[in-house]
Amino acid sequence: MVKEKDVVDLLKKTELIGVDVWITGGWGVDAILRRQTRQHNDIDFFVQKKDTNAFMEMIKSNGYWQAKIESEDQSVWCDVYDRTIDLHLFEFAEERTLRFENQIYPADILNGKGTIGGITVRCLTAEAQVLYHQGYEQKEKDRHDVLLLCKTFGFSIPKEYEKQ
Numbered sequence: 001m002v003k004e005k006d007v008v009d010l011l012k013k014t015e016l017i018g019v020d021v022w023i024t025g026g027w028g029v030d031a032i033l034r035r036q037t038r039q040h041n042d043i044d045f046f047v048q049k050k051d052t053n054a055f056m057e058m059i060k061s062n063g064y065w066q067a068k069i070e071s072e073d074q075s076v077w078c079d080v081y082d083r084t085i086d087l088h089l090f091e092f093a094e095e096r097t098l099r100f101e102n103q104i105y106p107a108d109i110l111n112g113k114g115t116i117g118g119i120t121v122r123c124l125t126a127e128a129q130v131l132y133h134q135g136y137e138q139k140e141k142d143r144h145d146v147l148l149l150c151k152t153f154g155f156s157i158p159k160e161y162e163k164q
Contacts, residue, residue, distance in 0.1 A: 001039055001040065001041065001083070002027070002040045002041065002083050002084065004036060004116060004117045005117065006083055007023075007027055007116050007117065008116060008119055010043070010045075010059075010062075010085075011119055012119075013062065014055065014058065017055075018054070019047065019051040019054050019055050019058070020047075020048065020122065021045045021047055021055070022045070022046035022047075022122045022123055022124060023043065023045065023046075023114070023116070023121050023123040023124075024045075024046055024088065024124045024128075024132060025040075025042065025044030025086065025132075026042075026044075026141060026145055027040055027043045027044065027116065028044060028112070028114070028123040029129055029145040030114075031112075031114025031116050031121050031123045032113075032114045032123060032125075032126050033114070033148065033149075034114060037144070037148060042083075042084035042086050043084075043086070044085075044086040044088060045085060045087055046088045046090055046100075046110070046124070047087060047089055047090075048089070048090060048091060049073075049089045050091070052089055055087070059077055059085060059087075062079070063080060063081075064078060064079045064083075067084075072089075073088060073089045073100055073101050074087065074089070075087050088100065092107060096108070098110070105128075108125070109125055109127075110122065110124065112124050112126065112128070112129075126152075126153045127155070129145070129149055130146055130155055130158065133145060134146075134158055134160060138161070143161060146158065146161050
């Protein structure tokens with residue numbers, strides 16, 4: 001489990017090394033909502049490709065090792081305490097866009113702000129979080145996150161999350 005204190009510790013360490021990070025996934029949802037709504041198995045970080053080495057060295061020096069490479073832009077890191085970091089790498093592309101997983105997205109998806117453990121964090125916007133939670137087989141935690149965002153922000157529930 002990744003607890004709030006673990007997230008705060010990692011955020012402080014990224015600040016010390018001068019790396020900007022954006023939070024997504026379950027912790028990103030909770031950041032936007034400014035409260036923890038469930039337990040988390042991992043924390044998802046969006047990091048610019050230019051900062052890859054610095055970020056990886058920081059997490060390695062904190063006991064994480066690369067457990068799996070999902071793609072060129074995504075890897076999973078674990079430690080002996082069963083904490084997991086899901087690392088997503090992106091780069092800014094043409095004006096006001098970013099490239100992630102060979103897709104182009106508007107850069108304003110990174111304009112989310114939230115709070116974790118009293119610290120203001122950058123995160124994906126609520127709209128982007130809902131989009132990010134689509135297109136794959138959802139787990140109960142995904143359903144929880146999407147329905148909570150839709151209810152809180154008045155978004156329409158995506159078809160794949162409607163009760164069947």
